[in-house]
Amino acid sequence: MEHLSALDAGFLEAEDADRHVSLAIGGLAIVDGPIPEHDRIIDMLSERVLSEPRYRQVLRTKPFDLGAPEWVDDPSFNLAHHVRRAALPAPGNEQALVSFVGDAMRQRLDRDRPLWECWIIEGLAEGRWAVLTKVHHCIADGISATRMMAGLCDEGHVSSFADRLRNAEECTAADDPRSMKDTFRLPLSALAMPVRLARAAARSVSGAVEIAAGVMVPGDQTSLNGPITTQRRYAVARVSLSDIATVQRALGVTVNDVALAALSASYRRALLRRGEQPTPRALRTLVPVSMRRSDTGRTDNQVSIMLPFLPVDIADPVQRLFAVHDRLSRAKGGGQRQAGKAAVDAVARFVPFALSAWTIRALTRLPQHGVVALATNVPGPSRPLHLLGREVVDLLPVPPIAMQLRTGVAILSYADTLAFGITGDYDTAADVDELASGIEDAVDQLVELCSEHRLVRLVGAASG
Missing domain, CATH: 3.30.559.10 (Chloramphenicol acetyltransferase-like domain)
Incomplete structure (x- = not known):
């Protein structure tokens, strides 16, 4: 059982x-x-x-x-x-x-x-x-x-679920048969192992501190965080993966970087539309990270988290994209992902279920103001699917919202499209349609900036 x-x-x-x-x-x-x-x-x-x-x-x-x-x-x-x-x-x-x-x-x-x-x-x-x-x-x-x-x-x-899972690509060299070609490397690897373990432990501790601070320390208060009602709104943004690839190649970033930069631009526009100031600490975002090593077919949760501030305060699109790239890289390198998984594993092994259940129930009843948005990215099928012989023309994600997050965004790739499914509270996030159109506009703007030989001048200005 x-x-x-x-x-x-x-x-x-x-x-x-x-x-x-x-x-x-x-x-x-x-x-x-x-x-x-x-x-x-x-x-x-x-x-x-x-x-x-x-x-x-x-x-x-x-x-x-x-x-x-x-x-x-x-x-x-x-x-x-x-x-x-x-x-x-x-x-x-x-x-x-x-x-x-x-x-x-x-x-x-x-x-x-x-x-x-x-x-x-x-x-x-x-x-x-x-x-x-x-x-x-x-x-x-x-x-x-x-x-x-x-x-x-x-x-x-x-098969794309196994092929494209982020963590499945992060196999250690010890798991690779090619690493056995040079047997003289094994003693050196053994000597280096304590150093590697110490560094990994330090990263996990640092990541745990960052996660705790992100949850407990409030960011700048905005209308994106607060009590919600039972009713929901839903909206969809769609962008071409070929457009995403254009920006990737031009600027040396990832799909996730471009997606979150477009989301940052849209949230910035939403805050300005609501008469609020987009400050550096206005949009701490819960970014779930898959910890699956392979597609075993299990139906459970195997995720950790990162809690970066998305740069809604930056007006320039290229600078904003580079800021997203840098912040996600620091969050990954800083051990947030490892710390989240380690915490979950520790609770499962050492904390009685009753204590963990009561603690979670008490904490989730408290109003939290550290995190104000959710953005989760899921790799989907890379080829068109069919249902009873009919083509599936769209595959769209629908995220939930909870814990005073008034909006949540799920990002799903399917065939040649990257879809953003946006759930908002009916009363306090009535502008989810504009949030969706803002994402599409932001990607269009990045593509335009990467064309017509204008990129060199923009990158020079951003780095200056």
Whole structure:
């Protein structure tokens, strides 16, 4: 019998701490029509979703949190409890679709049943239809939830998830057979090992201090942080991966750098639009980092965190991009990622579950002002997928919001597109559409600056 890990259980505790929060994560697939017969869709879901045992299981909790909740098979499982249908009002445009997604995601999942549901949405413009999957965060992080979404498709679980996971590329030299070619290196490696371990420990300690300070020390107060309601808004930004690649090649940065620089530009514009000053400490952002070493297919959370300040105070687009690159590099090198994972591992091994559950529940009830935004980046399928023979034209992420974060952004690559799914509180983040358009405008601006031989002058000015 499997137990919920301390990290996975933390999402349940955070949800329990605020009645306005639903900690389900979503994936939206927009599919070319015509929509198949309902029985065919049900057969597909029965075959492809239920092959994963977790989606037929419920959580059995222990009295007074004296032990971690256990996953047990649901004796009364009925697929009809989890599959729902909806039709958009005419003309079925994107605004109607995102409005529906916001409404569907705000409702909490029923903990007396397996913690997922699937919406079949018809009536989209151009004869299209959509599938919205909704999974509780205690089951899956962004990568495993996206893997579930891709698993619905005809191609199955595509290999790109294993190929493109960031940490899978960070194999140690000792794991590489080529490192055995020169046996004389082994004694030197052994002598250097204590130094390496000491440096790694120092980085983890430094990272732990940075994370603790980021959570406990308030940044500059803005309207992006504060109490939230139960209702949600949802918006989508789409940019071309070829445009991202243009900026990458010109400036020597990563996809994540460009994405977060565009997000910084849009948040800067939002603060100015609201009459607020974009200061250096205005946008400390929770950036989850995958700790998966390979795509094992497990449905759980394997993440750590970084907490950089995104440079909303910098007006120049190129300087802002370089600032993002530098800050993410320092966060990685400073040990935040390692410290986050070490803390989770230590809690799982040495802290009784009751103590960790009570502590998380108490902390998540407190108002926090250190972190004001969420930005998570998930590598998705690199080739177009198909669902029951129809092409999936869009694959979009839907993040949750909690702990006084009034907006959350999930970034997902699919085929030739990088999609930004933005969830906002209905009352206090009514401008999520403008936040989405600001991201698209920021990428367009960077592409333009990287063309027409204007780059040399801009880089010279930025470095000067």
